[in-house]
Amino acid sequence: MALRYRFAHQSVGACARMQLAGTGIQTPCIIRTTGIILGTRMYSSKHTAAVAKPVERADPTLPGQSLTFIQKVKGFVSFYKGGLKELLQNNKAAKAIAVKVRNGEELTRSELQIQRRTPGDKLRLVPFGFLVVIIPELIPLTIWLFPGVCPSTCVTFGQTVKMGRKQDVVRQRLHAQAVQRIAEAGIKPGDLAVASKLGKLDHEIFQFETLADQDVQLIARYMGVRGGLFANATALKTKLRLELDYLHHDDQLLANESLVGVLGLTELHRACQERGIPTADYPEQQLRNSLDAWTKVSQAAKGGSDMLPIVWSRLALFNKAIKV
Structure with a gap:
């Protein structure tokens, strides 16, 4: 039509x-x-x-x-x-x-x-x-x-870009904190940049059961998950797990319907922002490549808990894509 x-x-x-x-x-x-x-x-x-x-x-x-x-x-x-x-x-x-x-x-x-x-x-x-x-x-x-x-x-494309630019400023600061946290955990940044190494990482920051409260808050802020005025760390962790479960499901649909290459600009920016991928002032093809890499790595995960290494790689890489 x-x-x-x-x-x-x-x-x-x-x-x-x-x-x-x-x-x-x-x-x-x-x-x-x-x-x-x-x-x-x-x-x-x-x-x-x-x-x-x-x-x-x-x-x-x-x-x-x-x-x-x-x-x-x-x-x-x-x-x-x-x-x-x-x-x-x-x-x-x-x-x-x-x-x-x-x-x-x-x-x-x-x-x-x-x-x-x-x-x-x-x-x-x-x-x-x-x-x-x-x-x-x-x-x-x-x-x-x-x-x-x-x-x-x-929501127009212009509004989406404006909101993304504000989020990117916050995420840039959280990225610096994440890099420091990863170094304290004795993890090499290069291990978070390659998809084949993510599933082999073994540390408390990659498991919800052993994830420290400060790490929950760091990841939640980066991913745009809000716990509310009176939410404690446990409630925030639950919301974060649900958000990652949603992203895992959404990743499957993006892959199954072959949508990454044809998403409209507004929807492309929304999808990247939901996954912590910076969008402001980045070329369209770079965003599609980053989203495509995320979805491919996500397909190997089983759900919310398995998504944590992918999220940490996002925090560590910031504006770069995982190598698949």
């Missing part, structure tokens, strides 16, 4: 990308002097009956576009309205997904992401829906001031 979307401006030698909301898939477009022609192809996997049809819309913050101020405003309004529509669809799809989970059926990655993101998006539905209906032109300013009001379906 093709979608043609033209902007009344001229652009030579540039290339924009169209991202399909919900799928995270983007395909290159063809740019001519008469305007932008966005050729879009739907990517789907088997067993996607529970997921509603994605809302097709252009993200005005994707690189390679040359838009006037008016075009940007219209683009933002269209993008956020489409995101709200997709959110309503996801709320309905979540019920069907819950039935699949109860029946022990395997989810697609799109379904897994809806299951993961919808509960938080529901809390933002009313305030964000009010903005879309009443004052859509002020949404970019409102989100800049209050980023937490934006549902995941309405």
Whole structure:
């Protein structure tokens, strides 16, 4: 299915990308002097009956576009309205997904992401829906001031990059602490850079049962896992294990559906950020290579506990990929 979307401006030698909301898939477009022609192809996997049809819309913050101020405003309004529509669809799809989970059926990655993101998006539905209906032109300013009001379906590529840049600053500091901790444990950094050596590492920092509280806090902060105001180390460790179990499952789906090479820019950045891979100011291909390496190493792990060596390698390598 093709979608043609033209902007009344001229652009030579540039290339924009169209991202399909919900799928995270983007395909290159063809740019001519008469305007932008966005050729879009739907990517789907088997067993996607529970997921509603994605809302097709252009993200005005994707690189390679040359838009006037008016075009940007219209683009933002269209993008956020489409995101709200997709959110309503996801709320309905979540019920069907819950039935699949109860029946022990395997989810697609799109379904897994809806299951993961919808509960938080529901809390933002009313305030964000009010903005879309009443004052859509002020949404970019409102989100800049209050980023937490934006549902995941309405997060632009520009917002994703901005959030990733803030996370990278924090992770850079945690990376330095991790390198020191690894040295104290008597582990060679080179052993964490090669996939074949990760499974052979034997130390208390690689087992949840013997993981020290300070190490739990270090890893959780790096991976973006929050324990809450009154969470103790035990509760934080449980949340961290659940997060790593989720990543292991997500890695399997990324590999099984061959998605790493075709994820849209926004979804690519999200996937990398979830795994502690720095994203700000790094080339797209480097991010795909790092994500691909992570998923390949993850396939050899059995679950949350086995993921700890991979996470430590992420802390130690920071902006480099594991050698597989």
